[in-house]
Amino acid sequence: MSQPSSSQVFYLCDLFASIQGEGTWSGKPMVFLRFWGCPLNCSWCDEPLHKDPKAKIAMSIDSILAEIERIGPKIPAVLLTGGEPLAVKELPMLITALKKAGKWLGMESSGVGYDIPQGLNWLTISPKKVISKEKMLKANELKFIVGPQTTKLQKEEINHWAQTHPNVWLQPISDGDIPNSKATEICLDWVLTSQGRLKLSTQIHKYLKIP
Numbered sequence: 001m002s003q004p005s006s007s008q009v010f011y012l013c014d015l016f017a018s019i020q021g022e023g024t025w026s027g028k029p030m031v032f033l034r035f036w037g038c039p040l041n042c043s044w045c046d047e048p049l050h051k052d053p054k055a056k057i058a059m060s061i062d063s064i065l066a067e068i069e070r071i072g073p074k075i076p077a078v079l080l081t082g083g084e085p086l087a088v089k090e091l092p093m094l095i096t097a098l099k100k101a102g103k104w105l106g107m108e109s110s111g112v113g114y115d116i117p118q119g120l121n122w123l124t125i126s127p128k129k130v131i132s133k134e135k136m137l138k139a140n141e142l143k144f145i146v147g148p149q150t151t152k153l154q155k156e157e158i159n160h161w162a163q164t165h166p167n168v169w170l171q172p173i174s175d176g177d178i179p180n181s182k183a184t185e186i187c188l189d190w191v192l193t194s195q196g197r198l199k200l201s202t203q204i205h206k207y208l209k210i211p
C-alpha cells in the first residue's frame with residue numbers, strides 16, 4: 001500500500017454523516033467522503049456538486065481524518081464516493097491512512113479510472129459504460145441505473161451480470177430528487193421476473209429527505 005504523505009491534497013466537494021440509502025448496506029451509518037470531479041458526464045447525474053467549481057475543497061489527509069472524527073466520532077464506516085474516487089491517482093494513500101485509523105471502508109465507483117485499490121472492505125460498481133470483467137468481478141455489488149432510454153444492448157449486459165454476479169441491483173433513474181416513474185415500472189417488472197437474481201435499489205435517503 002502507498003504510504004500517506006502529509007502534503008498530499010485531495011479535492012472533495014462534500015463530507016457528511018448520514019445513512020447509506022442504497023443497495024446492500026441501506027440503513028448503515030456512514031461518513032460520506034464525496035470527491036470532486038468525474039471523467040464521465042451522465043445526463044441524469046444526481047450529484048451536481050462534483051461539477052461545481054465553487055464546491056471544490058482541497059483537503060490534506062490529516063484534515064480529512066480530523067473532519068471525519070469531528071462529524072462522525074461514533075461512526076466506524078466511511079464511504080468513498082463522488083464524483084469518481086477511482087479517477088484519483090493518489091487514492092491508495094488515503095485508503096492506507098483511513099485503514100490505519102481503523103475505518104471500515106467502502107467505495108462506490110463507475111469503474112472508470114485506475115485499478116481497484118487494495119484495502120477496501122466493500123466495493124460497489126455502478127457502471128455507466130462497459131467496464132472490464134476483471135473490475136466487475138472485484139465488486140461486492142453491481143448497481144445498474146435503468147431508465148426508459150436504457151438500450152437493448154445495455155439490457156443484455158445487465159442480464160449477463162444478473163446470471164454471473166451474486167449481488168446485482170437495478171436503480172431507477174432519478175428526475176431530480178424522485179425516481180422517474182416509468183423507470184421504476186421498468187425496474188420493478190424486471191426484478192419481479194428475474195427469478196430472484198435482481199434487486200430493486202430504492203434510494204431511501206431521498207424519501208426521508210436526508211443527505
Ligand code: SF4
Pocket residue numbers: 038039040041042044045046047050082083084110128
Ligand atoms: S459516473 Fe456518476 S458521478 Fe460521474 S457523471 Fe455519471 S452519474 Fe455523475
